[in-house]
Amino acid sequence: MTEQQLPEGWKMVKFGDIAKHISKRVEPSETDLEVYVGLEHLDxxxxxxxxxxxxxxxxxxxxLAKKGQIIFGKRRAYQRKVAVADWDCICSAHAMVLEANSKNVIPEFLPFFMQSDVFMEKAVAVSEGSLxxxxxxxxxxxxxxxxxxxxxQMDLVKLYKxxxxxxxxxxxxxxxIHQLYRRLREKLISEITAKSKLSLGDIGFTFGGLQGKNASHFNEDGNAMYVSYMDVFSSQVISKGDFSRVMVSPGEAQNNVKTGDVFFTVSSETPQEVGMSSVLLTENLDRDLYLNSFCVGFRPDTNKVDIRFLAHYLRSSFFRKELRKLAQGITRYNISRKELMKCPINLPDISTQNFIAQKLDNAYDALNDAKNRSSVNGKLKIRVISDSLKV
Structure with missing residues (x-):
């Protein structure tokens, strides 16, 4: 669409005309500021x-980010992380700090605009690098x-709000609901009294993820389905339809996963993300499913462990603290399959596992209901913002 075809008053502008890039560097050890915002802190x-x-x-x-300025995750823009600072703070160097150019855009309008599909799609398209x-x-x-x-813009800001x-x-x-679930989980797991601690290696074995973008299995329509890093990180239970689907070139089929398998993230830029886990709880997959790279699969012995119990336990603070001790690295944190199998697990008898799993399943179901409700409202917000910018 040319500028001549635009509705009256609408303009075609460069992003640099409506946003200013602020790039003031700060040494964390030398600042008097009390807040640090990393990409892991942005939703x-x-x-x-x-x-x-x-x-x-x-x-x-x-x-350095001042109160009211925008913190935008320039790394992995597909995660759609944009936020407005509520205080003066320091933030990750993997972010951009921006503020509105008030000559061309209302300051309150810019962060909403950056949440729109039209902006995010362009941001992802111009991102450089594969990993x-x-x-x-x-x-x-x-x-x-x-x-x-x-x-x-003023009218739209009112609508957006x-x-x-x-x-x-x-x-x-x-x-x-999330806080209630976590408190119940930590309470029940902290009360476990087991005769001896085991390691993950005592109750199952690991398998690796696919290496490279083209190592996938195909069905007749060319679609490959796999569990990705973000699938694992974002949910402790993966059910049918939650995994990724991509179009790639045919490759060798290997490492297909099964219901009850556990997946761990084993490479991350932050210690908080490494070792996050998900359990595949779905039946009757309509095609083979694979585990993508940067993740490790774990197949537990179901005679020793209740899979539903494991899904909750592996996200508990007790297990997460033990797992983070095994992470190695400075700029990137990694856990090898060998080290992963050394992680201790306090496993009660199977009847106690069943009891804890049932209690936590009920709470987790309520949590999912609340999550789905907020997801619907979140999608509505993005649709309203995106549709309002269509001409």
Missing amino acids: PDSLKIKRHGVPSDVSGQKL SPTIKWKVLAEQKFVVPPLDK VVTDAEEKSLTFYDA
Whole structure:
């Protein structure tokens, strides 16, 4: 669409004309600021920062972000991480710090605009790199977008705030249910009294994920289904339909997974993400399913462990602390399959496992209901924002 075809008042602008890039570096050990915001502290499609760290958590130069400025995850933009700082803070160098150019855009409008599909799709498209695709400001600044006139922006901000308020209320409810579930999980698991501690290697064996983008199995329509790093990280239980589907070139079939398998993330840029786990709980897969790279599969002995119990236990603080002790690295954290099998697990008798699993399953079902409700409201918000920018 040319500028002549645009509705009255709408303009075609470069992103660098509506946003300013702020790049002031800070040494965490030398700052008086009390808040550190990493990419792991940002939630996809949410402008709110609900958790954070402190500067002493990190080393190496970070970025200074002032209250009201936008923190945008330039690495892995497909995660859709954009947030507005509520305080002066330092943030990850894998982010961009931006603020609105008030001559061309209302400051409150810009962060909502950056949540739109039109912006995110362009951001992902100009990202460079395969393992951790990253956006360069010089490239992003040159990208062209259509924006409404200032009076229209003001009206849209009011609309965005209404749908965002509905989303935030559902998220608040979800967070409350999540806290209750976690407290119940930690209480029940902390009360386990086992005669002896085992290691993961005592109750099952590992298998590796596919290496390379083209190592996948095919059906007749060319679709390969696999469990990805983000599938594992985002949910402790993976059910049918939750995994990724891609179009790739035919490769050798190997390492297909089964119901009851456990998946671990074994390579990450943060210790918080490494060793996250999911359990595949689905039946009657309509085609083979595979595990992608950067993950390790674990097949437990179901005579020794209740899979439902394991799904909850592996996300408990007790197990996560033990697992993080095995992570090695400075700029990237890794756990080998050999080290993973050494991780201790406090396993009660099978009847106790069944009892704990049933209690936690009930709470987890309530948590999923709340999550689905907030997801619907979140998708509605993004659709409203994206549709309002179509011309």
